[in-house]
Amino acid sequence: MASNRLAQFREFGKKIVAVGRNYKAHAEELGNKVPEKPIIFTKPTTSYLSQGHPIKFPPGCTDLHHEVELGIVVGKKGYQIPEEKAKEYIGGYFVALDMTARDLQLEAKKNGHPWTLSKGWDTSTPAGEFIEKDKITNPQNLQIWLKVNGEMRQNGNTADMIFSISYLISFISKYMTLEEGDVILTGTPSGVGGLKGGDVIEAGIGDVSKIKFSVDSS
Ligand SMILES: O=C(O)/C=C/C(=O)CC(=O)C(=O)O
Numbered sequence: 649m650a651s652n653r654l655a656q657f658r659e660f661g662k663k664i665v666a667v668g669r670n671y672k673a674h675a676e677e678l679g680n681k682v683p684e685k686p687i688i689f690t691k692p693t694t695s696y697l698s699q700g701h702p703i704k705f706p707p708g709c710t711d712l713h714h715e716v717e718l719g720i721v722v723g724k725k726g727y728q729i730p731e732e733k734a735k736e737y738i739g740g741y742f743v744a745l746d747m748t749a750r751d752l753q754l755e756a757k758k759n760g761h762p763w764t765l766s767k768g769w770d771t772s773t774p775a776g777e778f779i780e781k782d783k784i785t786n787p788q789n790l791q792i793w794l795k796v797n798g799e800m801r802q803n804g805n806t807a808d809m810i811f812s813i814s815y816l817i818s819f820i821s822k823y824m825t826l827e828e829g830d831v832i833l834t835g836t837p838s839g840v841g842g843l844k845g846g847d848v849i850e851a852g853i854g855d856v857s858k859i860k861f862s863v864d865s866s
């Protein structure tokens with residue numbers, strides 16, 4: 649993948665594949681069991697948000713949560729990719745927020761319904777700039793952090809993922825073709841929590857890339 653910016657992978661608009669409960673401490677903080685195989689869901693590309701625009705509460709939500717995640721941008725098309733070849737399919741990275749309407753998600757969970765609306769409304773995937781693949785030597789050893797109004801809320805390391813990036817690429821592509829421009833959100837570390845209108849979120853991957861978003865207060 650050449651030197652693509654966020655606008656380009658949004659333009660490809662293929663798909664956003666997200667992983668849930670991929671850090672033990674996060675699974676446990678929400679009272680969930682540690683998964684035995686990856687939990688996969690998708691988000692629409694209309695949920696992307698670039699910096700300079702506010703994150704909105706979706707209708708009916710009063711418990712909006714932040715989740716910082718390492719985003720993988722797929723660099724080339726692949727189906728049933730062997731784990732040992734998975735790294736070849738990484739085109740780059742970005743810092744992402746998998747914003748979650750936790751109250752809507754809880755209601756969906758209770759009823760056995762999908763998480764789509766609680767994860768997929770417009771503005772629910774704030775995203776940073778594209779990071780070239782070669783800027784990150786080991787994606788499985790990155791500090792991943794998030795502050796709200798200057799206070800550290802999430803501070804994890806991608807070394808603590810339950811399922812590695814290579815495993816996830818191989819697992820997802822057993823079921824669906826991954827295409828250039830698709831992204832994988834690799835799950836959030838612990839420390840997720842509620843937000844209010846006017847809050848300012850800063851998040852990043854070590855000192856490689858940083859994002860800043862505010863929550864709409866209107
Ligand atoms: O099961 C729950 O209560 C919540 C799970 C998530 O929101 C999963 C994620 O999106 C994640 O772990 O990043």
Ligand SMILES: [Mg+2]
Nearest residue numbers: 715746835836
């Ligand atoms: Mg998430």
